[in-house]
Amino acid sequence: MPERPGMFSAATEKRPFPWKRLWLIVSAVIVVVVVIGAIVLVQKKGPQYREGRTIHAGVLRQGEPGFPDYLPYLRIVNAGGMVSENLLGGQQAVVAGTLINQGNRLVEVVEIRASLYDAQDRLVQQFVKTPIQPDFPLQPMEMRKFSLWVEPFPPQWLTGRIEVELHGYRVRR
Incomplete structure (x- = not known):
């Protein structure tokens, strides 16, 4: 049992x-x-990436027909450079400014070329970045701030100057 x-x-x-x-x-x-x-x-x-910037089709660049047409309506103001520290403790150059679209068209892509010069006015480094991309275009009559980071940091630039200019753009027709 x-x-x-x-x-x-x-x-x-x-x-x-x-x-x-x-x-x-x-x-x-x-x-x-x-x-x-x-x-x-x-x-x-x-999108494809090369040399730190996104490649977009249909971007007008200097020397191409149609480049000067909308250029008077795009301006870069208050552009300047500074040195900051990255997350790993190293130095990086930061280029910042404001991009203004004073025209009546939607700007889908803007490429900006920045040139870093040393104290003797020799070119240290030049790069092209794309702060305005088709996912978030620049509206007509809109201002937008941009920042571009440069790594590795060129130490010769510490006492130099910077030039920032429009390298290319694409507007929606």
Whole structure:
């Protein structure tokens, strides 16, 4: 005869393994992994990058026909450079200013060329960056601040000057 449980002990109940719960958890994990994988794949199919700037089709640059047409309506004001510290403790040059669209067209892309000169007025470094991109275009009659970072920091520039100019732009027709 089987032994009866004691007065203060509960009978042990054998429950079946929760297969439904296990399959629900496994399928939820698979769905999450598939969604994360899809997001990563979509993010990789972005615009091409080269030399620190995004390459966009249809950008008018100096010397190309049509470049001077909308140029009087685009201005860079209060442009200047400074030295700051990056997150790793190293120095970086920062070029900042304000871009103004005084025309009546939407400007989708703006490329800015910055030239860093040393104390003897020799060119130390020149770079082109794209602060205005099609995802967030410059509206007509809009002002927008921009900042461009230069790493590695050119130490010869510490006592020099900076020139900032429009290198290219694309307007929506």
